[in-house]
Amino acid sequence: MEKADTVLDVTQLEVRFRIEEGDLPAVNGVDFSLRRGSTLALVGESGCGKSVTSLAIMRLINPPGRIAGGSIRIQPSGRDTIDITALSEKDDLLYSVRCGMIGMIFQEPMTALSPVHTIGNQICEAILLHCNVNEKTAQERAIAMLDNVGISNAAQRMRQYPHELSGGLRQRVVIAMALAAEPEILIADEPTTALDVTIQAQILQLLKELQQKTGVSILFITHDLGVVAQVADDVAVMYMGRIAEYGPVRNVLKNPRHPYTRALLQSLPALHRRGERLASIPGRVPSLANVPEGCSFHPRCQYAEQKLCDIPPAPQLQQAAEEHSTACLRWQDVFAEKTQ
Amino acid sequence: MTQPTETAPLLEIKTLTKHFPVYRQGLVRREIGRVRAVDNVSFNLYPGETLGLVGESGCGKTTTGRTILRALTPSSGEVWFNSADTRTNLAGLESKQLKPLRRQMQMIFQDPFSSLNPRMTIGDIVGEPLRIHRMARGAVLRAQVAEMLHRVGLNPEHASRYPHAFSGGQRQRVGIARALVMRPQLVIADEAVSALDVSVQAQIINLLEELQTEFNLTLLFIAHDISVVRHMCDRIAVMYAGKIVELAKTDELFENPCHPYTRLLLSAVPLPDPDKKMHFPAKGQVVDLSRLPTGCAFHPRCIHCKENCRTYTPDLYDHEGRQVACHLYAEQDQF
Numbered sequence: 001m002e003k004a005d006t007v008l009d010v011t012q013l014e015v016r017f018r019i020e021e022g023d024l025p026a027v028n029g030v031d032f033s034l035r036r037g038s039t040l041a042l043v044g045e046s047g048c049g050k051s052v053t054s055l056a057i058m059r060l061i062n063p064p065g066r067i068a069g070g071s072i073r074i075q076p077s078g079r080d081t082i083d084i085t086a087l088s089e090k091d092d093l094l095y096s097v098r099c100g101m102i103g104m105i106f107q108e109p110m111t112a113l114s115p116v117h118t119i120g121n122q123i124c125e126a127i128l129l130h131c132n133v134n135e136k137t138a139q140e141r142a143i144a145m146l147d148n149v150g151i152s153n154a155a156q157r158m159r160q161y162p163h164e165l166s167g168g169l170r171q172r173v174v175i176a177m178a179l180a181a182e183p184e185i186l187i188a189d190e191p192t193t194a195l196d197v198t199i200q201a202q203i204l205q206l207l208k209e210l211q212q213k214t215g216v217s218i219l220f221i222t223h224d225l226g227v228v229a230q231v232a233d234d235v236a237v238m239y240m241g242r243i244a245e246y247g248p249v250r251n252v253l254k255n256p257r258h259p260y261t262r263a264l265l266q267s268l269p270a271l272h273r274r275g276e277r278l279a280s281i282p283g284r285v286p287s288l289a290n291v292p293e294g295c296s297f298h299p300r301c302q303y304a305e306q307k308l309c310d311i312p313p314a315p316q317l318q319q320a321a322e323e324h325s326t327a328c329l330r331w332q333d334v335f336a337e338k339t340q
Numbered sequence: 341m342t343q344p345t346e347t348a349p350l351l352e353i354k355t356l357t358k359h360f361p362v363y364r365q366g367l368v369r370r371e372i373g374r375v376r377a378v379d380n381v382s383f384n385l386y387p388g389e390t391l392g393l394v395g396e397s398g399c400g401k402t403t404t405g406r407t408i409l410r411a412l413t414p415s416s417g418e419v420w421f422n423s424a425d426t427r428t429n430l431a432g433l434e435s436k437q438l439k440p441l442r443r444q445m446q447m448i449f450q451d452p453f454s455s456l457n458p459r460m461t462i463g464d465i466v467g468e469p470l471r472i473h474r475m476a477r478g479a480v481l482r483a484q485v486a487e488m489l490h491r492v493g494l495n496p497e498h499a500s501r502y503p504h505a506f507s508g509g510q511r512q513r514v515g516i517a518r519a520l521v522m523r524p525q526l527v528i529a530d531e532a533v534s535a536l537d538v539s540v541q542a543q544i545i546n547l548l549e550e551l552q553t554e555f556n557l558t559l560l561f562i563a564h565d566i567s568v569v570r571h572m573c574d575r576i577a578v579m580y581a582g583k584i585v586e587l588a589k590t591d592e593l594f595e596n597p598c599h600p601y602t603r604l605l606l607s608a609v610p611l612p613d614p615d616k617k618m619h620f621p622a623k624g625q626v627v628d629l630s631r632l633p634t635g636c637a638f639h640p641r642c643i644h645c646k647e648n649c650r651t652y653t654p655d656l657y658d659h660e661g662r663q664v665a666c667h668l669y670a671e672q673d674q675f
């Protein structure tokens with residue numbers, strides 16, 4: 001991967017929450033990079049650290065949480081690299097990162113919208129905040145923005161309140177707001193999870209069109225491997241705060257090189273015949289207060305080998321194919337076995 | 341379950357309707373409209389089969405399930421329950437008369453977090469239906485509870501713990517144990533696996549399938565995840581705006597969806613294969629059940645919409661061994 005092509009680069013990111021049960025490593029040494037103009041999907045089951053990773057990129061981790069290590073660098077076009085982790089809270093640059101360079105669609109669409117203001121006011125406010133324009137221009141831009149995300153009668157819709165809109169329309173408004181400042185990076189945290197499939201398909205299509213039009217780079221967070229297959233160029237599979245596998249979407253979904261990814265794929269009903277027993281992963285995700293030593297997946301892994309997978313340090317990503325890496329120490333044995 | 345239509349149905353639902361009145365706010369409460377949550381729904385459930393009920397959020401799936409079990413009183417229609425040698429219309433019964441029938445019909449709910457009473461132990465939660473229906477007590481009850489917990493993959497010592505100590509998948513097992521401890525004939529599973537992660541979802545789906553064979557359950561499986569329904573169900577009913585728009589055997593529905601809404605729905609499902617690109621549907625919005633369009637409720641989103649679709653509501657027509665509510669499949673002479 002060409003460094004020059006990278007717009008967001010996360011290295012060895014560590015986010016911890018100090019609570020009663022201990023100092024929980026919610027994100028535990030994460031590496032990935034987002035290529036300019038492309039879509040990277042961050043997938044994994046509930047609690048694996050997807051949202052915390054995205055909040056860290058926006059520097060929105062609040063106590064009892066903290067960024068405990070690693071770096072997050074962005075490379076806006078025509079500017080110097082910015083190390084987000086190194087910025088002080090009062091730095092103007094941090095402000096322009098949050099309110100300009102990176103747009104974010106939060107997991108809960110209703111929390112992003114105020115119930116007491118019209119959607120027009122909310123989008124205008126977002127535009128006025130980061131763009132140096134007067135109110136009239138902001139108004140026009142807001143209408144264009146709503147139009148852009150496929151909302152008909154935009155001028156009329158501006159006067160409506162969030163509760164008057166359907167879930168699909170509300171999500172479009174949230175996308176419009178995230179794009180209001182024309183960010184180079186869009187972080188979309190489960191933007192379609194609460195929507196019906198037909199509406200989800202519309203939103204996914206919309207994001208694709210916007211990407212083609214504006215070249216925005218997208219970090220797409222989801223737990224749905226179907227959505228990943230449809231939207232992503234690259235994918236990073238997370239398990240217990242670490243990246244298990246990382247690479248181009250076709251390689252990862254068709255030739256997984258980590259037992260966790262393979263098990264996830266095998267548990268999907270869509271890939272089984274009717275009535276056929278689904279594969280499922282034995283046991284459950286351990287608590288972050290007791291992260292297993294070595295590979296954190298080893299207690300549930302059918303290929304785990306004693307004295308290899310269960311001893312520290314945690315395995316780092318290693319290359320399994322071109323641009324495709326896995327954190328499984330036994331990937332060569334495991335996946336050779338499969339082709340026999 | 342092979343040929344459901346050859347045996348007598350366990351449940352016959354005829355023109356079932358449930359409307360919720362919408363009131364004007366203010367001093368004088370006045371009905372200003374109705375949410376047609378379930379509108380003229382008819383279908384049969386055959387013993388031992390799994391019938392899927394799919395459709396988008398708010399189309400009336402939960403209301404259908406709750407009205408069948410009489411957790412809600414139907415506005416009109418009949419629900420015939422055929423058990424052994426008796427035939428009863430659940431829709432016409434008083435709640436006292438319903439009680440003995442209730443133990444034969446149970447519901448599993450979507451949310452494993454809010455559907456369990458946090459102040460009761462798992463053992464009490466699972467044993468409660470037995471106690472309410474006076475079917476067991478004391479050591480017998482405890483033994484039955486322990487056996488049921490074992491069946492759903494929980495340990496006997498879990499009986500003394502409280503729900504908060506369990507993961508989502510474990511709580512869903514508790515919900516299943518509670519529904520099955522009465523050995524019901526009919527179970528309505530309302531989004532029973534929707535809140536779970538795929539790996540846990542797979543465990544619960546496998547469990548439900550095992551238990552279904554073991555107890556010869558008849559299952560109405562409500563879900564919005566079409567790949568789960570495809571995996572689980574013998575037949576599928578597709579619901580749109582309070583009505584069933586298509587009902588067919590699972591394989592036939594997927595091989596050849598007939599109703600334009602079914603086609604839209606199936607084409608919008610993202611498959612976990614980057615080489616099978618999904619079809620991106622045109623614009624369109626979810627319908628508002630209190631302000632339904634005239635004629636076929638789907639007509640504003642339908643690419644085949646013709647003049648009569650705006651005026652006449654299509655009946656559920658028989659078409660090549662399935663049922664479809666679309667004018668495309670009506671007999672020519674009906675217009």
Ligand SMILES: Nc1ncnc2c1ncn2[C@@H]1O[C@H](COP(=O)(O)OP(=O)(O)OP(=O)(O)O)[C@@H](O)[C@H]1O
Pocket residue numbers: 017019024026044045046047048049050051052053064065107223288
């Ligand atoms: N404020 C907090 N205090 C303590 N722990 C936290 C806090 N926020 C997050 N965590 C923990 O960090 C871990 C990662 O959470 P995160 O929200 O990133 O998960 P996720 O992958 O986004 O899951 P989901 O798919 O459910 O959204 C979880 O175990 C969570 O309990």
Ligand SMILES: Nc1ncnc2c1ncn2[C@@H]1O[C@H](COP(=O)(O)OP(=O)(O)OP(=O)(O)O)[C@@H](O)[C@H]1O
Pocket residue numbers: 360375377395396397398399400401402403404564629
């Ligand atoms: N008690 C009630 N009073 C008024 N309206 C109701 C009531 N219960 C449900 N509704 C309405 O009836 C319609 C159908 O709701 P229902 O819960 O059956 O939908 P659903 O298909 O189960 O949706 P979901 O997939 O979101 O669970 C909705 O418009 C809902 O707002």
Ligand SMILES: [Mg+2]
Pocket residue numbers: 050051052107189
């Ligand atoms: Mg999250």
Ligand SMILES: [Mg+2]
Pocket residue numbers: 401402403530
């Ligand atoms: Mg429901």
